[in-house]
Amino acid sequence: xxxxxxxxxxxxxxxxxxxxxxxxxxxxxxxxxxxxxxxxxxxxxxxxxxxxxxxxxxxxxxxxxxxxxxxxxxxxxxxxxxxxxxxxxxxxxxxxxxxxxxxxxxxxxxxxxxxxxxxxxxxxxxxxxxxxxxxxxxxxxxxxxxxxxxxxxxxxxxxxxxxxxxxxxxxxxxxxxxxxxxxxxxxxxxxxxxxxxxxxxxxxxxxxxxxxxxxxxxxxxxxxxxxxxxxxxxxxxxxxxxxxxxxxxxxxxxxxxxxxxx
Numbered sequence: 001x002x003x004x005x006x007x008x009x010x011x012x013x014x015x016x017x018x019x020x021x022x023x024x025x026x027x028x029x030x031x032x033x034x035x036x037x038x039x040x041x042x043x044x045x046x047x048x049x050x051x052x053x054x055x056x057x058x059x060x061x062x063x064x065x066x067x068x069x070x071x072x073x074x075x076x077x078x079x080x081x082x083x084x085x086x087x088x089x090x091x092x093x094x095x096x097x098x099x100x101x102x103x104x105x106x107x108x109x110x111x112x113x114x115x116x117x118x119x120x121x122x123x124x125x126x127x128x129x130x131x132x133x134x135x136x137x138x139x140x141x142x143x144x145x146x147x148x149x150x151x152x153x154x155x156x157x158x159x160x161x162x163x164x165x166x167x168x169x170x171x172x173x174x175x176x177x178x179x180x181x182x183x184x185x186x187x188x189x190x191x192x193x194x195x196x197x198x199x200x201x202x203x204x205x206x207x208x209x210x211x212x213x214x215x216x217x218x219x220x221x222x223x224x225x226x227x228x229x230x231x232x233x234x235x236x237x238x239x240x241x242x243x244x245x246x247x248x249x250x251x252x253x254x255x256x257x258x259x260x261x262x
Contacts, residue, residue: 030146033088038126040084047118052260058111068098071149074257088146092198099202127207128193136175154221156257161214164250177241185232189219
């Protein structure tokens, strides 16, 4: 009976810690960000729920306090062992200061080893910077509101476009054709990103820096809304534009995500 009560008490304590972490997360204002890490982890089988709780309890406010911002974290549809999260920074200088401070610091020293026991691979990481448009003209490296990525209902969709040697043409096509078609279809909760090509000065955490990459992150109320709006989007593109995009886009990969943070 005593052992059972102790077990219940431990579970309640973990729940309280997670709730406090999420509450603190919600109360912290995220500054404008110029750098985003898209971190898609593969966990050991059956560890995702445990890792999610552990992450929320130990690696949210502790990073925010040091200038790294876990903006959101997700379950990847069709990949039961994947945990994808987004971490923002004010700029590359802030990232360069944060990474050694955190990963050689007391929080990671205390909690990192246990996290690593649940990880199978954590090297699938894209280092990105914002892409925006003003009157159809691209603006790269302009800071955005990190809170745009904190939506915590419905689903998120990440589209990764690789335009081999044609990124400039893809960016131009987005500004001229694709963004207006998205807006006409009612797709308004979105951000765009390209690779940050400044040297990764913390090689302990490797990243992809693909000069041919454009990433779109969008949010929808449900998968049905996503499918409906994609149909509206495609219907709004002329055959000529579709043919042009097929020529420009070498590879497109799509990730559908359910928020893991409740």
